[in-house]
Amino acid sequence: MLLRSLIVGCGAYLPERVVTNDEMAKLVDTTDEWIVERSGIRQRHVAAEGECTSDLAVAAAERALAAAGMRGEELDLIVLATATPDHTFPATATKVQARLGMTRGAAFDVQAVCSGFIYALAVADNFLRLGQARSALVIGAETFSRILDWQDRATCVLFGDGAGAVVLRATEGTGTASDRGILSTHLHSDGRHYNLLYVDGGPSSSGTTGHVRMEGREVFRHAVVNLAEVINETLAANDLTAGDIDWLVPHQANRRIIEGTARKLGLTTDRIVMTVDRHANTSAASIPLALADGVESGRLKQGQLVLMEAMGGGFTWGAALARL
Numbered sequence: 001m002l003l004r005s006l007i008v009g010c011g012a013y014l015p016e017r018v019v020t021n022d023e024m025a026k027l028v029d030t031t032d033e034w035i036v037e038r039s040g041i042r043q044r045h046v047a048a049e050g051e052c053t054s055d056l057a058v059a060a061a062e063r064a065l066a067a068a069g070m071r072g073e074e075l076d077l078i079v080l081a082t083a084t085p086d087h088t089f090p091a092t093a094t095k096v097q098a099r100l101g102m103t104r105g106a107a108f109d110v111q112a113v114c115s116g117f118i119y120a121l122a123v124a125d126n127f128l129r130l131g132q133a134r135s136a137l138v139i140g141a142e143t144f145s146r147i148l149d150w151q152d153r154a155t156c157v158l159f160g161d162g163a164g165a166v167v168l169r170a171t172e173g174t175g176t177a178s179d180r181g182i183l184s185t186h187l188h189s190d191g192r193h194y195n196l197l198y199v200d201g202g203p204s205s206s207g208t209t210g211h212v213r214m215e216g217r218e219v220f221r222h223a224v225v226n227l228a229e230v231i232n233e234t235l236a237a238n239d240l241t242a243g244d245i246d247w248l249v250p251h252q253a254n255r256r257i258i259e260g261t262a263r264k265l266g267l268t269t270d271r272i273v274m275t276v277d278r279h280a281n282t283s284a285a286s287i288p289l290a291l292a293d294g295v296e297s298g299r300l301k302q303g304q305l306v307l308m309e310a311m312g313g314g315f316t317w318g319a320a321l322a323r324l
Helices: 032-039 053-068 092-100 113-129 191-196 216-237 255-265 283-296
Strands: 002-013 017-020 043-046 077-081 106-110 135-143 161-173 181-189 197-199 212-214 247-250 305-312 316-323
Touching: 002 053, 002 113, 002 181, 002 283, 032 255, 043 161, 053 092, 053 135, 053 161, 053 283, 077 092, 077 113, 092 106, 092 135, 106 113, 113 135, 113 161, 113 181, 113 283, 113 305, 113 316, 135 283, 161 181, 161 283, 181 216, 191 197, 191 216, 216 255, 216 305, 216 316, 247 255, 247 283, 283 305
Parallel strands: 077 106, 077 135, 247 305
Antiparallel strands: 002 161, 017 043, 135 161, 181 316, 197 212, 305 316
16 A cells, blocks of 8 residues: 655745835845845835744645644644744744644654755655654744844845645555645755855854855756756656646745746646745745745645745745645
8 A cells, every 4th residue: 555645735924024125125235126136025024022933834734724624633744844933942842743733653844944844745655655653733933033134135125924735544555646645755955065055053063143144146047947947857757848846935035036936847837836025035934935825825726736846045945736
């Protein structure tokens, strides 16, 4: 018997406060036109004072569980992707676990920055495929506003806060691309590029939280190449072509990266779920936020093939293919 991980519920949460580009222009030397032209971003959500990553994660998780018709106590596993945990330890996932009323199984964090949701999804999928869990909650949640240098216009205009979640349930499959569920996941990293996108702090190196630092042009160059390659790898693994994909749900970092990747694959923009204009780059939260947006709007439907991809600091990158 072959087991697949079926996505049975999606949920999203965005903080109430919205910060427009015009507001950003009052903080740093920038303009709405400059930000939109270079990133496609028009606004971002910012967590309120005292609102933690776990708060965002719980809100998104509750909505995903409701969509799945499940209670938290029924879960076997929680994997939470974040680069902005509430504390150095314990894992933010355990706080979420307690608040959802889950007292069995396991809950832990995964850290792969913007690729975090793909990594977390791959981990949870492997648990379900091996029969080590029957259900799982995968969350991407970030409060990136807490690690931004609000005087650095190269980074502070690009990021936002938010959380998205999916509920997975193990189901029997045939082992072909006609199965519903996650068909394959593909993960990569290359630590030689560590210093192109990083936070200049940490408990071991400096004892401070630090701020995001980025070499934007180099990140862009690597992103377009790496993402196109991992997408082609995913398609080949499933004996599919780009024409077979119904929707591309990419990490929402930058409109130009998304469109550049799509061009390499011959995909038209009307087959891409794009939320970067409203959400900005929410790191590990961006893909599940976009998934929930696509489902809620009625664009993503049962039976469709959805390709997800992301690249983040490290560098880390990866892709996942699922039939809804």
